[in-house]
Amino acid sequence: MSDNKVIPIRPVNERSAHITQGKSRAPNRSMYYAMGYQESDFSKPMVGVANGHSTITPCNSGLQKLADAAIEGIEEAGGNAQVFGTPTISDGMAMGTEGMKYSLVSREVISDCIETCVQGQWMDGVVVIGGCDKNMPGGLMGMLRANVPAIYVYGGTILPGRYQGKDLNIVSVFEAVGENAAGKLSDHDLHEIEKRAIPGTGSCGGMYTANTMSSAFEALGISLPYSSTMANPHDEKRNSAKESARVLIEAIKKNIKPRDIVTRKSIENAVAVIMAIGGSTNAVLHFLAIAHAAEVEWTIDDFERVRQKTPVLCDLKPSGQYLAVDLHQAGGIPQVMKMLLGAGLLHGDCLTITGQTIAEVLKDVPDAPRADQNVIRPIDKPMYAQGHLAILKGNLSPEGAVAKITGLKNPVITGPARVFDDEQSALQAILDGKIVAGDVMVLRYLGPKGGPGMPEMLAPTGALIGAGLGESVGLITDGRFSGGTWGMVVGHVAPEAAAGGTIAFVYEGDSITIDAHRLILELNVPEAEIARRRALWQAPAPRYRRGVQAKFAFNAASASKGAVLDNY
Numbered sequence: 374m375s376d377n378k379v380i381p382i383r384p385v386n387e388r389s390a391h392i393t394q395g396k397s398r399a400p401n402r403s404m405y406y407a408m409g410y411q412e413s414d415f416s417k418p419m420v421g422v423a424n425g426h427s428t429i430t431p432c433n434s435g436l437q438k439l440a441d442a443a444i445e446g447i448e449e450a451g452g453n454a455q456v457f458g459t460p461t462i463s464d465g466m467a468m469g470t471e472g473m474k475y476s477l478v479s480r481e482v483i484s485d486c487i488e489t490c491v492q493g494q495w496m497d498g499v500v501v502i503g504g505c506d507k508n509m510p511g512g513l514m515g516m517l518r519a520n521v522p523a524i525y526v527y528g529g530t531i532l533p534g535r536y537q538g539k540d541l542n543i544v545s546v547f548e549a550v551g552e553n554a555a556g557k558l559s560d561h562d563l564h565e566i567e568k569r570a571i572p573g574t575g576s577c578g579g580m581y582t583a584n585t586m587s588s589a590f591e592a593l594g595i596s597l598p599y600s601s602t603m604a605n606p607h608d609e610k611r612n613s614a615k616e617s618a619r620v621l622i623e624a625i626k627k628n629i630k631p632r633d634i635v636t637r638k639s640i641e642n643a644v645a646v647i648m649a650i651g652g653s654t655n656a657v658l659h660f661l662a663i664a665h666a667a668e669v670e671w672t673i674d675d676f677e678r679v680r681q682k683t684p685v686l687c688d689l690k691p692s693g694q695y696l697a698v699d700l701h702q703a704g705g706i707p708q709v710m711k712m713l714l715g716a717g718l719l720h721g722d723c724l725t726i727t728g729q730t731i732a733e734v735l736k737d738v739p740d741a742p743r744a745d746q747n748v749i750r751p752i753d754k755p756m757y758a759q760g761h762l763a764i765l766k767g768n769l770s771p772e773g774a775v776a777k778i779t780g781l782k783n784p785v786i787t788g789p790a791r792v793f794d795d796e797q798s799a800l801q802a803i804l805d806g807k808i809v810a811g812d813v814m815v816l817r818y819l820g821p822k823g824g825p826g827m828p829e830m831l832a833p834t835g836a837l838i839g840a841g842l843g844e845s846v847g848l849i850t851d852g853r854f855s856g857g858t859w860g861m862v863v864g865h866v867a868p869e870a871a872a873g874g875t876i877a878f879v880y881e882g883d884s885i886t887i888d889a890h891r892l893i894l895e896l897n898v899p900e901a902e903i904a905r906r907r908a909l910w911q912a913p914a915p916r917y918r919r920g921v922q923a924k925f926a927f928n929a930a931s932a933s934k935g936a937v938l939d940n941y
Contacts (some may be wrong), residue, residue, distance in 0.1 A: 385512030395663060396556050402415065402604045410453070414453055418451075418452045418498060418625050419453050419455055419495075419497050420452040420500065421454075421487075421491055421494070421496040422454050422456045422499070422500050423431070423486070423501040424437070424459065425459045425483075425501075425502055425512075425528070425841065427461055430461060430463030430465070430533065431506055431573065432463065432472045432505035432506075432575065433504045433508070433533050435504070436503070436504055439526055439528060439529075439614040439823070441457065442618075442800075443526060443615065446614070448498070450619045450622035451579055451622060452622050457486075459501075461483075464506050464507075464675060467832050468832055469796065469831075469832035473828035473829060474824045474825060474826035474827075475922070476507060476826065477826045477828075477853070477925075477936060478600075478826045478921055480510050480511040481937075482921070483508060483511030483514075484512070484518065485515070487501060487515025488518040489523060496519075497522060497625050498625045499521060500523070500524055501513075501516060501524070502526045504527070504529070504605070506582040506583050506584065509529075509659075510659035510660075510662060511587035513590065513635070513663055514666040517663070517666040520632050521631075522630055523621070523631050524595065524597075524620060524726050524896035525594065526596070526614045527576075527587035527600060527603075528610075529574075529604050529605030529606075529610040530575050530578050530583075530587075530602065530604050530605065530696070530697040530701075531573065531574065531577060532573060532578070532606060533578055533696055536562075536569045538564055540696065541569055542570060542577060542578040542690065542696065543570060543581075544690070544835065544857035545570050546567055547835025549566045549567070550832075551803070551835055551836035551837065552839040552840075554803075554836065554839065555839060555841065557841075558908060559857075572754060574606060579690030579691050579894075580651050580652055580687070580691070580697065581690075581691065582653040582655040583856070584601070584652075585650070585652030586655075587602075587699070588601045588602065588650055589647050589660070591643075592639075592643040592646035593634060593635060593643045594727075596617070596726075596830070597636065597726075597727070599613075600617070602697045602705045602706060604698050609634065617813070620726060620727055623727075623728065624728070625727050626653070629724070631667070631729060633666055634716055634725065635667045635669065637664075637723075638668060638723050639731075640663070640664055640669060641679060642676070642710075642719050642731065644675070644679045645679055645683045646706065646709060647760075648679060648680055648762065649712075650686070651688045651692065651779050652856070654775045654853070654854050654858070654864055654865070657676055657764075657775050657865065658827075658853065659935070660676075660935075661673065661934060661935030665934070665935055665937050666937075671804065673772070673773040673933050674773070676762060676764055680759060680761075680762060680839075681760070683713070683760045684760070685755055685756040685757040686712065686713075687709065687756070689834040690857075691780075691858065691859045692779040692780030692859040695781070699746075699748045703743065704742055707738045707865060708739065709749060710738075711738040712740070712741065714731070714732065715740050716752050721735075741925055756780050760775060760776055761778050762775060762922060763778050763892060765863060766894065767895040768875055768903065769849070769866060769875075769879075771868035772868055772933035773865070774863050774864065774865050774867065775864055776894075778887050778889045779859065780859050780860075781844060781860070783844075784861065784887070784888075784889035784890065785886075785887065785890060786847045787885070787886040788813045788884070789812060789885075789886060790883040790885050791808060791813065792817070793814065793815065793817070794817060795816075800832050802834055803833060803840060803842075804836060806921075808837070808840075808846055809846075810846060811845065814848040814849070815848075815879050816852060816869055816884070817850065817869075817870040817876045817877060817879070818851070818869075819851055820851035820866075820867070820869025820870065820871055820932060821925070821931070821932060821936040822927075823870055824852060824916075824926075825923075825926035827851075827852050827929075827936055828849070829852065829858075830852055830864070831854065831855035833848065834858040834862055835858075835860075844861060846859070846860075847861045847862070847863070847887045848861065848862045848863070849862070849864075849866055849876070849894065850863070850864050851865070851871075851874065851876055853868075867932045872931070873907070873910065873912065878903055878906040883898055884896075884897035884898070885897065903913045925938065
């Protein structure tokens with residue numbers, strides 16, 4: 374924390390002095406009186422509530438009750454709540470369509486919304502509430518830019534669906550499509566799975582991107598303990614939202630700001646937790662962007678450094694057995710953090726939004742997980758000795774690429790390239806049985822500039838798993854993967870094809886090697902031949918020339934830099 378002195382909220386607070394002092398006092402107050410403010414309200418902090426509620430997606434359709442609880446908490450703690458909205462895109466609904474290209478774009482739009490409202494209205498603090506994947510990194514990036522006291526309230530995970538005695542989640546549907554296409558699942562069963570996989574409100578239930586980012590935010594200290602794995606329908610989620618608002622009012626009094634919390638050491642804590650829980654590949658992209666917003670030095674190579682010393686402790690989907698609700702019952706993120714802290718893998722002196730350090734927050738958490746559960750493994754009996762998000766480099770990815778290697782018997786393959794310049798034709802080739810064991814699929818022109826928007830490839834990867842090819846077919850892309858993806862897959866290949874990366878020069882039938890043991894991604898073609906192909910290559914025309922997609926494509930940095938728009 375930059376200033377440990379406890380300061381009065383008003384009238385000393387510099388951000389809201391314009392309401393109570395100076396020549397602008399009368400017109401400024403008049404606007405507030407129009408909204409029902411009383412004279413006494415002008416001595417209270419003005420606290421934003423960035424509300425991601427929408428009926429677009431089940432991830433966000435349960436957020437209004439949390440916003441209402443936060444408003445209650447702010448007012449009961451002596452603040453004024455100022456509510457504004459943020460948008461969302463449902464990755465699950467947009468997957469496989471042109472709409473998926475707006476998903477990563479929405480991260481930037483959300484961060485812009487929060488920065489604009491908080492700064493434009495000169496708010497004293499902000500509660501950010503979100504559920505779907507990009508709500509969280511977008512929310513935190515906006516919080517870091519504005520850098521007023523802030524807390525993140527995650528909307529909560531979904532409860533599992535159920536069919537034929539098995540738990541279901543969103544990825545069950547994508548894999549069922551592949552099973553159906555391979556003749557392993559009837560049309561009737563596919564339809565029943567589709568109807569039952571999502572039983573209500575909340576974010577996708579495995580350790581996919583939303584739950585990964587919420588867990589990481591808890592590890593950062595920008596969300597309350599245990600809040601990241603609560604289920605949206607449960608009362609404890611609403612209670613946590615209200616408590617978050619109360620904690621924020623105290624943080625405003627103490628002037629605890631996001632950049633006091635999000636430091637190099639706390640990002641390392643968050644990444645260690647991501648590795649320990651088997652989190653999403655998207656966390657790499659988002660934490661590069663978060664570090665950029667915080668002006669913290671953090672590179673793609675730091676993920677590999679943390680991976681090599683951090684074990685995977687949790688048996689969670691997509692490559693494991695359990696869901697986020699099971700992790701919550703087993704002790705949640707605090708239990709995972711306490712084990713990492715005991716092993717010397719966390720920085721216990723990092724500040725949290727509560728004003729306590731990480732070590733103080735975890736003081737009463739048991740050193741070891743309970744013996745009556747299998748979700749969290751003991752530190753000396755991990756799922757895997759090292760983390761699961763490997764950074765691969767080579768002539769195909771000199772800036773780096775991200776491979777998710779948990780659940781694979783042997784994360785090494787050399788095979789012929791099957792090249793696709795779009796997702797739809799790649800998916801159709803899988804469904805038509807044209808992809809066989811030993812192939813390495815190359816999906817390109819899907820990066821930040823090329824997509825544009827770096828769409829996720831859950832439909833092709835889900836189809837590969839459903840067809841029984843998850844371990845025997847490689848897939849590389851300059852696009853992204855869903856947090857629900859697993860298999861012999863490598864994403865975020867950088868530089869991307871649209872920027873003239875080597876992935877643009879792969880020809881059908883070329884030999885490609887993916888080797889997660891040696892951290893290599895190689896096109897097995899002589900450098901002279903690659904240079905010849907590069908000389909012949911022409912960049913494709915932009916897919917969009919107006920609007921948000923055109924702006925994103927023009928400004929987006931490489932995936933190895935977080936695909937941020939302000940890397941000037």
